[in-house]
Amino acid sequence: MQTIEIMKKFVEPQSVAIIGATRQSGEFSLNLVEHLLSYGYKGKIYPVNPNASEIAGVKAYPSVKDIEEPVDLAVIMTPRNTVPDILRQCAEKEIVCASIIAQGFNDARDEEGRRLYNDILDVIKATGIRVLGPNTFGSANAFINFSSSFARIALDKNPVGIICQTGLFFHGFPEFRFTGKCIDLGNNCDIDFADGLEYYENDPEVKVIGLHIEGMKDPARFLQVARRVAMKKPIVALKTGRSEQGARALQSHTGSLAGKDALWDIALRNAGIIRVNEQEEFLDTIRMFTIAPLMKNKRVAISTFSGGAGIMAMDVLQNSGIEISKLSKATGEKLESLAPGWLNVSNPVDYWPIMMGHPNQMLVMRDIMDILLSDEELGGAIYMQVIFQPKVGEGMRMFLNNLVDRHPEKPFMSALPGTYNSETIIGLQQDGKTLAFPTPERAARAFARLWQYSKLRGGL
């Protein structure tokens, strides 16, 4: 079976057997059958539990072999010592795809774990069954209301495809949830990063690919596939295990061997992958790519309420290739025509003295931003405003959405610090038209990532 067909069974299963489904019920019971029903999953659910006739009102089976219909995906939630046998039963039932949730295999330090891990590899070799994990949340797909994670998650139809090695990325943050689609490779004994990439490559529901990498079995194939995919969609990678201590811990987490970090750095860059340094930047970069158009040139204008905040953004942009350069003569003159006599407008544009004296400051602000966003010589603009009252936030949300409606082609991001900024940032993210971050540095860093990818795609 082709990689893509196999991956579809993992991520778009039309039927799923839940082996070791719990009979416990309620909010914290980790009852996957209940979760799937509450998500609104429309596929067939087959709970497998020899001690139950039904779970959450769904008919249960004593073993996977007792299910009459064909099954796309087996989710194996039983203790580690039962897994090789159950995997063999799945193969006998002609199930092609299985997610192994249990841990305690090559990530454990006892001999038993190592032996059970080898048993899994033997079953794969003997039967051809494909395995996600072990030590995985499995897969999730917000577009079909599906997740095999035992933790109940919030599914959001974001155009994002994640491949990760921790269940952490099945969750998200108030301003952004990573799913879309998630594939947790866990200890990646079989299904690996390249398989996930090939699946996302031509997936119309996925616009951005995010990778959380601890280690992998076949980096060569991965880099080859990534180089191709990166020219179609941005690939953002959080490669962890940089430190010696971290690399040791990683071996006991997913049993992976971390390569030298500097080598990863070069390899990822050569493949056209955007490497990020930490989880927050992973979040910011991914959500940036879900919205921002590509940049046509490296010149960016910063328009700010505070000269100090503009400088913070510029500190981050150093060595990014982005230039906060002099504005064109025409743009400078247009801005100065709005300003008091003494003001010599430069970039960053300190908009406060321009609009201060005007009776309708929001109109002047709009004019300033229209001038900047219409300037063909600029590849993008950053806007900063402090949300010092909730009403300022409400006004800002309207102002910014309205602004990008008039300039949809121009890369544009905002930094909105302030005591009341959360609701505005979350609201703008929900509106889905423009990007807002809580600090100047996070907005600037996202812009640096956008330029990195725009260069790659545009040959700039």
Place this chain on the structure above:
Amino acid sequence: MQTIEIMKKFVEPQSVAIIGATRQSGEFSLNLVEHLLSYGYKGKIYPVNPNASEIAGVKAYPSVKDIEEPVDLAVIMTPRNTVPDILRQCAEKEIVCASIIAQGFNDARDEEGRRLYNDILDVIKATGIRVLGPNTFGSANAFINFSSSFARIALDKNPVGIICQTGLFFHGFPEFRFTGKCIDLGNNCDIDFADGLEYYENDPEVKVIGLHIEGMKDPARFLQVARRVAMKKPIVALKTGRSEQGARALQSHTGSLAGKDALWDIALRNAGIIRVNEQEEFLDTIRMFTIAPLMKNKRVAISTFSGGAGIMAMDVLQNSGIEISKLSKATGEKLESLAPGWLNVSNPVDYWPIMMGHPNQMLVMRDIMDILLSDEELGGAIYMQVIFQPKVGEGMRMFLNNLVDRHPEKPFMSALPGTYNSETIIGLQQDGKTLAFPTPERAARAFARLWQYSKLRGGL
């Protein structure tokens, strides 16, 4: 007059003249008289405006010289060309302290600005009046419900003293507001960083000092004072203008000359100042120091729901001096007694397989954390949990507050990622007992800063 007495007039004024007070009213009018009344400021307010007999119900004066009573602080909010004359009138009225809000002096590029700036310096020299600014928000003090910023701000009695060069730090974020006390030096033509430091040095309301530095006139005096103060209270510095572009912009923001960044790096470190890289880290580090006790040794335990998240934290801790080292035999055995047979507990402690099989998981979690926080060989602990449901957040807030009540002396921080984490993090911050961050990296970085300062103070 002594530095501290002068600074008290700026930060703890018992009477304030607002020169150029606006007659406009309402939410967005930037009416400082209305702001002060709404904050509940108990000092005397003297609006000065030749075109008004009262402002917001407070008697107004045609000029500062018409005020009969003595005035601690003049806040000059008039256009730049009027400032030198008004400053001279303030001196004649024997006002010792004046904040000049207007911009367009040495930060402007026209000759007029330069000339007006020199006029201010001349008045200072001739009269001895002390000036904060120009181009400043002035000062703020939550403990007396005072702020001279034209933007209405939210005042929080945090034990934090800020000295900055942008009004940005009069605001804050949903989880933390910087004030306490704020001194905006603006273009620091007179009052400088060392003056603010000497004021905060023995201020019982200030436990942590935060500096936002663009540039200063007398770095030698600053470093000398800082070296002394840093042994009493942590000083956290965000020194901006790292990039060449940024350094140029900075000159037009506050007229400061940015020194070579690497020299600043060495000088700040030698003075015992904790240098941070960006605004978010500034926030995190300051709020960390408002709560965390000092570390007694460099060994830290990480307790995590996800091995992957533990590795992210360790990546940040590399080169910090903190060790995520093997647990003691006794602690290891205590943890293993809670765990299933195959588990060989290491550090980071992956708590999920330990507590998974237990009927009351929160009790096991408490036992795990009690074991770690009681271990004398550990200098601190990091705990991680994903807030995947609002109820998990509520439970976590109780759990963590309860935990630190039992171990008040042990440095302890949490990383709480997840779709519903905001409310929990803000709530814990309000409770004021323990620190929570949204990502593993931010918690780890705060710990690295704590160790940096603990070493300095403890000679470790």
